[in-house]
Amino acid sequence: MSDGSDAGSARESAFDPVSFLEDAVAIPSHESVDEMREFVVGTLERRGADPAVVADGCVLAETRSPAPEAGPHLVLNTHLDTVTPHVPFERGEATADERGGAESDAAAGEDVIRGRGSCDAKGPLAALLAGFLAADPDRGRITLALTPDEEALSLGAAALTGRLPGTDDRLDGDLFLVGEPTGLDACTAAKGRFQATVALSGTAAHAAEFAGANAVAAAADALAAIRTFDADATDHPQLGSPKLTPTVIEGGAATNQVPADCEITVDRRSVPPEGAAEFRESLADAVRASLAPDRDVDAAVALTDRESPFLEAFATDPDHELVRTVADAAREASDAVCLPGERGGEVHPFGAATEASYFAPAPTVVFGPGDLADDAGAVAHAEREYVRVREVEAAAATVERVVAALLG
Numbered sequence: 582m583s584d585g586s587d588a589g590s591a592r593e594s595a596f597d598p599v600s601f602l603e604d605a606v607a608i609p610s611h612e613s614v615d616e617m618r619e620f621v622v623g624t625l626e627r628r629g630a631d632p633a634v635v636a637d638g639c640v641l642a643e644t645r646s647p648a649p650e651a652g653p654h655l656v657l658n659t660h661l662d663t664v665t666p667h668v669p670f671e672r673g674e675a676t677a678d679e680r681g682g683a684e685s686d687a688a689a690g691e692d693v694i695r696g697r698g699s700c701d702a703k704g705p706l707a708a709l710l711a712g713f714l715a716a717d718p719d720r721g722r723i724t725l726a727l728t729p730d731e732e733a734l735s736l737g738a739a740a741l742t743g744r745l746p747g748t749d750d751r752l753d754g755d756l757f758l759v760g761e762p763t764g765l766d767a768c769t770a771a772k773g774r775f776q777a778t779v780a781l782s783g784t785a786a787h788a789a790e791f792a793g794a795n796a797v798a799a800a801a802d803a804l805a806a807i808r809t810f811d812a813d814a815t816d817h818p819q820l821g822s823p824k825l826t827p828t829v830i831e832g833g834a835a836t837n838q839v840p841a842d843c844e845i846t847v848d849r850r851s852v853p854p855e856g857a858a859e860f861r862e863s864l865a866d867a868v869r870a871s872l873a874p875d876r877d878v879d880a881a882v883a884l885t886d887r888e889s890p891f892l893e894a895f896a897t898d899p900d901h902e903l904v905r906t907v908a909d910a911a912r913e914a915s916d917a918v919c920l921p922g923e924r925g926g927e928v929h930p931f932g933a934a935t936e937a938s939y940f941a942p943a944p945t946v947v948f949g950p951g952d953l954a955d956d957a958g959a960v961a962h963a964e965r966e967y968v969r970v971r972e973v974e975a976a977a978a979t980v981e982r983v984v985a986a987l988l989g
Contacts, residue, residue, distance in 0.1 A: 596628060596714045598707035598977040599694075599970055605703040606696040607670040614638065614661040614729045621661065621706075621727065628714050630725075636740035636751060638729035642713065645722040652721025652988055656752050657709040657980070658738075658936065659702045659760030659949070660731030664962045668697040672970075678957035679967055680921075692970040700951025701961035702731075704968040705760025705976065708949060712980030719989030726752055731936050738936040739889040756903050757940040758983065761933075762951035762961055762968070765915055765925030765975060767907040769946060770819040773851035773894035774934040775860055776885040778844050779803055779868055783878040785834075785841035793839035794877040797832040800843045803880065806871035807847060810864065817852035819896050819930050824850040825864075846885075857884055857891045892934040895941035899928050903944045903987070910982035911948070914975040925975060950976040 601624065610617045618640060625632045625642050632642040640661070646652065675693045694704070706727070713725045728737035736745065743750035761768075781800060786793025810825050817823075825847055832843030849860055865882035872878055884891070897904060912926030931937075931947045932954075950972035953961045960966055 594628075596624075596711055598711045599973055601710065602694055602699070602703055602707040602968075602973055603670060603672060605706065606694060606699050609667040610661060610663045610698055611665040611667050617661045618729065621710075624710065625714075630714070632725075636748065637737045639737040639741055640725070640727040641751070642725040643722060644713070644716050644718065646718035646720050646988060648720045649722045652718065653755040654721060654753065655723045655984065655987055656726055656754035656757045656940070657713055657723065657760070658726045658728070658757060658940070659706045659709055660728045660936070661706070662730055662732050663698040663701065663703075664732050666697070668695070668964060668966060670694070670696040675969065678955070678965075679969075693967045694970060694973070695965070695967040697966060699966050700762040700949075700968040701966065702760050702762070702949065704951050704973050705762065705949030707973055708976035708980050709758070709760045711977035712984045715981045716984045716988065718984070721988045723984060723988060724752060724754065728936060734887060734889045735892065735936050735939070736889050738939050742939045744890050744939060752940075754940065754943055756987065757937065757943055757945040758903075758907065758980070759935060759937040759940070759945060759947045760949045761931065761935055761947050762949050762953055763931060763947055764952050765911045765920075765948070765950060765972060765979065766927040766929060767904050767911065767946050767948055768931035769899050769904055769928060770896035770930040771894065771932075771934055771937060771947065772820050772823070772930075773849075773855075773857075773892055773938060775849040775851060775857050775891045777847050777849065777861055777864065778883050778885065779807075779847065779864070780881045780883065781832075781843040781845075781878050782881070783839070783841050783876070786839040788837045788839055793841070795839050796843040796878055797840045799872055799876045799878040800830060800832065800845060802871040802873060802876070803845055803868045806867045807845070810867055817896065819899070820852040820894065823852045823855065851894045853894045853896050856893055890939075892936070892938045893941070895938045895945060897944045897946060901944045903946055904928060906983050906986050907946045907948055907979065910979045910986065911975070914978040914982065917978065918971045918975045920969075920971055920975060924972075948976070948979070
């Protein structure tokens with residue numbers, strides 16, 4: 582780990598987030614992050630940082646001020662992996678769709694970087710690296726924490742935060758800035774995502790007989806309970822209402838047999854303070870209460886097995902200093918590069934589950950260049966993934982300003 586007092590002298594050249602992003606997008610990261618991780622580690626080492634690869638392939642680097650206990654511990658986090666398939670790097674002038682509809686005239690001639698990871702999340706990574714490498718804090722300390730598998734099971738983030746057996750919290754941060762494509766807005770909350778199976782168990786019998794206990798028929802009761810599960814739920818002030826969706830139903834073994842078993846898979850989008858265990862218990866109670874007594878069918882609810890904890894909902898007070906600092910810095914940086922319209926600096930929830938949930942309850946903001954989707958459709962995870970070059974520059978300037986404001 583490096584000391585901020587002498588890090589600058591070891592840097593071979595100023596860090597250019599756009600050049601870094603061009604090189605990073607060209608590196609496939611959908612099947613393995615090994616090459617991408619080597620590239621990032623080399624980038625850090627060449628500029629005087631002392632990165633370490635820990636906890637299932639995470640990259641950690643730290644800069645301490647002369648007074649590390651006199652200020653906050655700020656953690657900059659994003660991920661190195663991307664979804665499949667790899668989309669090759671390309672840089673060129675923005676198309677009408679990429680310029681943004683009504684903003685097209687103002688953005689004419691603007692360059693974009695296309696390819697897998699350009700916005701999710703190598704663009705945000707470039708911005709976080711810019712802020713980390715420029716940091717020269719007077720107080721507190723800053724940690725760069727990069728995870729290898731956010732798009733899969735988030736085992737790296739779970740290990741870093743002590744959420745896996747035999748692991749400890751290696752971050753212990755006071756404030757977290759998580760890099761994801763937010764259109765340069767400060768995102769303060771996100772719904773959680775759980776998956777569970779409702780298992781209905783009856784008794785098989787010949788379909789010609791008035792016998793057995795029909796588990797598929799009982800699914801009608803269970804689906805009614807799922808449909809009304811949130812009828813009395815209170816809306817969260819930032820995230821609104823939770824959502825429960827039946828997604829898969831399977832049951833029966835033969836067309837002439839009363840089915841003994843039926844399973845309904847459900848997708849849960851939660852809001853605080855609901856956790857995964859509480860959701861499972863509440864849903865089990867609701868389904869059991871819905872079953873007509875004469876059905877003679879039992880019900881059980883189980884969360885889908887996974888190696889890491891589910892990503893639960895998180896929410897940070899929109900009035901927190903971290904939120905205000907990010908939003909103000911983003912507005913200033915957006916204006917400085919003349920982004921079109923009211924781009925950047927708004928405060929609202931994020932539209933997808935992220936590893937940010939592992940950092941709760943510490944104040945956490947999700948921020949970065951690019952969009953999950955635009956007026957033309959999906960961007961992140963899509964074949965047309967792209968990010969505006971000016972947004973990458975503005976995001977980098979934003980992170981630098983945030984670090985300076987919080988740590989001096």
